[in-house]
Amino acid sequence: MIEKYKLDFRLLKRLDFKLLIALITLILFGIINIYLCTKGDVFNSPFLFTKKQLIWFFISLISMYLFLTFDYKIIYRYVPIIYWITIALLIAVWIPGIGTTIKGERGWINLRIFLLQPSEITKFSIILMLSKLLEDMNCDINNLKNFIKLLLYVSLPMGLILIQKDMGMTMVCFFIILGMVYIAGLNLKVILGGFLTIVLGIVILWNSGLIFQHQKDRILEFLSANSDTSGNGYQLSQGLISIGSGGLFGDSLSLNPKVSPGYAGTHVPEIQTDFIFTAIAEQWGVIGGLFLLFLYGILIIKILKIARKARDKFGELICVGMASYILFAITQNIGMTLGLIPITGITLPFISYGGSSLLTTMISMALILNIEMRTKKLTFSK
Template identity: 80%
Template sequence: MLKKYNLDFTSLKKLDFKLLTTLVLLTSFGIINIYLCTKGGVFNDPFLFTRKQLTWFFISLISICLFLTFDYRVIYQYVPIIYWITIALLIAVWIPGIGININGERGWIDLKISLLQPSEVAKFSIILMLSKLLDDMNCHINNRDNFRKILLYVSLPVGLILIQKDMGMTMVCFFIILGMMYIAGLDEKIILGGFSILVLAIALLWNSGLIFQHQKDRILEFLNTNNNTTGKGYQLDQGLISIGSGGLLGYSLSLDPEVSPEYAGTHVPEVQTDFIFTAIAEQWGFIGSLFLLFLYAILIIQILKIAKKAQDRFGEFICVGMASYILFAVTQNIGMTLELLPITGITLPFISYGGSSLFTTMISMALILNIEIGTKKLTFSKSNII
């Protein structure tokens, strides 16, 4: 009876195992570093963040397996439903008793067993909706009516994220949209105009209340080269000390939960989230940091290869959207920790702590793996064995 149904593995031959292996390596590397920088006496439970991240990792792996059981094009007809559910979630954060504030930002929904960040879901939803729109209009993106339609659909979720004062995710969504529309053939004059509007919007919103004071301080701190550890640049300064102290090979790592983490784990605020690269550079040194960048390079290259082989525009633009997200997020996150870019609170994909971020990003990658499989799907066939 246990062998009544057997899994047909023939379509697994088209699965991109290089991409899957890179995903597992990146996520595992992230979990290890979350543990290394949060163990010891820094928190009451040295396994708190590690345990939560591991839980989401296993949930993500199960979800990937489920996503491989059907043709990705089935999702095409459900994209509008996913989009409007996302809009509802972004609105729900403002409902008392459902949405909660964290660090002054009202961008989370309390699920009792965990927290959900709808803006992370929106990132995935925007990629799906924009992919469908571009496919429907046959990439005639410079047509005025088509362009207006796209702007309408992308402006709604981005606007809702903006009023949550989540500037980091707003920037992520902007560059996802920009990357996808550029590949679709958007006129370069419109792109330049978009950047001009972005700069103008920041100037207009500077004193509107939609930008927190600490977000202004981050931008001003970036423009001010005379940082000091007693001013607004404390997190950045401590992060730079951590990165510099890692040297070529980093420190001798200890997995003992009672042993306190190195400098980043004790001096860099919220090191397990958007500043985890400082801990990686300290713990693994320059070589370890290069290894991380190497994994990201493989990931992006594999995604773009799948985009070129995709059998339709819908699959192609899903891949382009994810590649745009990963490229921008990695550049911005590492750049801000090195004082090359302003601090925006953007997390490092697959590495930083955060269940919503990990789950939605892994689901997106599951879809890309499904696109690689193409028309062949995993199926369950009856066995004659009873």
């Protein structure tokens, strides 16, 4: 049984250690910052979020290893099962006694030991399903029958997420799909038509009741010339103060473990999730922010290089889907903390607090490492 999960040392030589080191560095940097911005008396435990994130990190490392031990092509057979399980989980959040509502959004499943957020699994499931479908149809995406089939498969999970009023994850899934269909060769006129449809859809959704009032207020606040720093604009205004106080090299006092959290940790709501970049900018300054972007740059460039070397379309599109997710997520998250983009509930990949997100993204990265390790067949020496 144990032999089944041993990694061939010849494959280990092909492991992209630069990508792996950048990934682990990002996650550890995130855990450090989660501690620094929540080290105050959080539910009488200053290590509450840090301990939980560390536990998920070790679970994710074990999962990564397991996903490296078998050829990624094996998962190709089980993609439909993964997809429909995800759909079942998205439906399960509405079942009384199973689904849990947090801050008005019914998007979690209570497993007693921890809360599972199915929408985080959905982005992974969509990447896999879209990759399989596109390989099956040899990327003949401009065929009307094939296009409608793809549209149906992606619309179902996105519709279920939209019903949960999770606009952030809906946007994430849309840009993942956009990146993948563009690489697959979708006609640019269709892509443009898709954008126009999205604009029309937003107008309809605005008056449909599927968007929370606070989500509308965030957009209206962003468009308003007079920012309300005490109401809907409070989170952004406090975040900008935190970023400004970091300067070039950061606030060394906030890095002291014996001192309470800095300005961001005590004034910015949801600091450990959506707005963790404000804490990073305060604690490490512009240098820390550039270091973070440097690590993300390594990840995205490496992933796209692996996509070019992949032995099949399935592997290539998994890489493109993951790169699209990371690129959009960091642009949206950092952009909203700087006041350049309306605020949405999109976390910073590998950095923000969240077990479901960390587990699914690390498994996705394991598949990408797996794809590179198996770009060529192993040869046996005499």
